Amino acid sequence: MQHAINQTKESEEIPVYSRNNPFQAKVLKNINLNRVGSSKETRHIELSLKGSGFSYIPGDTLGIVPVNEQELVESLLAEMKWDEELVVIINKQGDTLPLREALTTYFEITLLTKKILQQAVEFTDNEALKNLVSIENATELKKYIYGRDLLDMLRDFGPWKFTAQEFVSLLRKIPPRLYSISSSLAATPDEVHLTIGAVRYTAHGRDRKGVCSVQCAERVSVGDTLPIFIQPNKHFKLPESEEIDIIMVGPGTGIAPLRSFIQERAVNRVSGRSWLFFGDQYSAKDFLYEVELEKYQKEGILTKLDTAFSRDTEEKVYVQHKMLENSKELYQWLQDGAHFYVCGDKEKMAKDVHETLITIIEQEGNISREEAEAQLTVMQKEKRYQRDVY
Known part of the structure; x- marks a missing residue:
C-alpha cells in the first residue's frame, strides 16, 4: 500500500505541459531545405520532447508560442515616444509587465482588426479614421486592414491621445501558431519535426515578416528552446488498417504531415501501397526531402512518387496536372479503396486538386459531374478523403 502512495506523490510532481503551460523544447536541428538560389526558405526543425510527457500520432499539429520581432517593437515605442520600462497591466487578472516585454512576448502586434480600429477612434481626432470605420465604408475598412499592422495604424491616423496602458488594452494576446508535425514518433522517439516556410513579403511600402516562421528562420539556433504543445487532429490521420492504400x-510545406505518414508506414512495414504527389517551383532548388523520398521509393515504402516543378518548364505544371496524367491508375486506386489526403494551401491548390479529383472520377467512371461530386462527398463522410488545409 505504501508503494502506491509514493507513486501518486511522484506523479503529482511531474509538471503537466499543455497549451496553457507550454514545454520548453530544445532545438536539435534547424536547417534550410531549399538550395542556393531558391526564392523560398523552408526550415526543417527538430525538437527534443525529452521530459515533456508529450506523445503524438501522424496528422497531429504542434503549437509554438512565438515572440514579436524587436525591430517592430522598437518602431512602435519610437513612434509613440513611450517609455519601454513603463509597467502596464496585460490582462483581466491584473498581471503586469514592462511595456517593451509586453509588446514583445504578450500582445499580437502584427495584425490589425476591425475591432482595434473601431476602438482606436476614441483616441484621435483624425477624420480619415472616423470615416474609415463608419458603416458605409465596410469594404474600404476590410481593404485597409489587409496586410497592415499596428505601426501602420499609428502612423496613418495620428496624432494620438491614448496612454500606453490604453493602447495595450485594445490588443489581444498573441495566439500560438500551429504547424503540421512532419515526423513519426515511432521513427524518431523523443523528437518532433516541423517543416516551416518562412513568410516574408513587402506590402504598403514596408517589408513584413511572419511572426513565428521568421522567428524560427532567423532567431532560433540549435540549443535554444521553443515553448510548444501538441494539438491532436482527429480529421487527418492514417487509415486504421495497414493494408489500405x-x-x-502535398506541394511545398504541405509535405509535412505526409512525411509523418510515410515514416510511420516505413517503421510498421505495412502492406498497403503509398503514392505521393509533390510539387514546388524548381526541382534543383525546391525539392524538399528529395534524398529521403527517393530512398523510400527505392525501398518500396513509397510505391509511386510523382513530382511537379512549376518553373522548370515553359508551361507551368502543378500537382493536379500530374494527377490528370495518371487519372486511369489513380481512379483504380480509389476503386480499390485507397484513402486520399491533401495538405497545403486552401485558397488555390486544395481547390484545384478537389476539382481535378471530381474530373477524374467523372471521366474514368464514365458518370456525370454531379454523380462524381456525390461520390467524393461519400468519400469525405467515410473519412477516405481528408484535407489539412490552411
Whole structure:
C-alpha cells in the first residue's frame, strides 16, 4: 500500500505541459531545405520532447508560442515616444509587465482588426479614421486592414491621445501558431519535426515578416528552446488498417504531415501501397526531402512518387496536372479503396486538386459531374478523403 502512495506523490510532481503551460523544447536541428538560389526558405526543425510527457500520432499539429520581432517593437515605442520600462497591466487578472516585454512576448502586434480600429477612434481626432470605420465604408475598412499592422495604424491616423496602458488594452494576446508535425514518433522517439516556410513579403511600402516562421528562420539556433504543445487532429490521420492504400498530395510545406505518414508506414512495414504527389517551383532548388523520398521509393515504402516543378518548364505544371496524367491508375486506386489526403494551401491548390479529383472520377467512371461530386462527398463522410488545409 505504501508503494502506491509514493507513486501518486511522484506523479503529482511531474509538471503537466499543455497549451496553457507550454514545454520548453530544445532545438536539435534547424536547417534550410531549399538550395542556393531558391526564392523560398523552408526550415526543417527538430525538437527534443525529452521530459515533456508529450506523445503524438501522424496528422497531429504542434503549437509554438512565438515572440514579436524587436525591430517592430522598437518602431512602435519610437513612434509613440513611450517609455519601454513603463509597467502596464496585460490582462483581466491584473498581471503586469514592462511595456517593451509586453509588446514583445504578450500582445499580437502584427495584425490589425476591425475591432482595434473601431476602438482606436476614441483616441484621435483624425477624420480619415472616423470615416474609415463608419458603416458605409465596410469594404474600404476590410481593404485597409489587409496586410497592415499596428505601426501602420499609428502612423496613418495620428496624432494620438491614448496612454500606453490604453493602447495595450485594445490588443489581444498573441495566439500560438500551429504547424503540421512532419515526423513519426515511432521513427524518431523523443523528437518532433516541423517543416516551416518562412513568410516574408513587402506590402504598403514596408517589408513584413511572419511572426513565428521568421522567428524560427532567423532567431532560433540549435540549443535554444521553443515553448510548444501538441494539438491532436482527429480529421487527418492514417487509415486504421495497414493494408489500405494511400494517395497523398502535398506541394511545398504541405509535405509535412505526409512525411509523418510515410515514416510511420516505413517503421510498421505495412502492406498497403503509398503514392505521393509533390510539387514546388524548381526541382534543383525546391525539392524538399528529395534524398529521403527517393530512398523510400527505392525501398518500396513509397510505391509511386510523382513530382511537379512549376518553373522548370515553359508551361507551368502543378500537382493536379500530374494527377490528370495518371487519372486511369489513380481512379483504380480509389476503386480499390485507397484513402486520399491533401495538405497545403486552401485558397488555390486544395481547390484545384478537389476539382481535378471530381474530373477524374467523372471521366474514368464514365458518370456525370454531379454523380462524381456525390461520390467524393461519400468519400469525405467515410473519412477516405481528408484535407489539412490552411
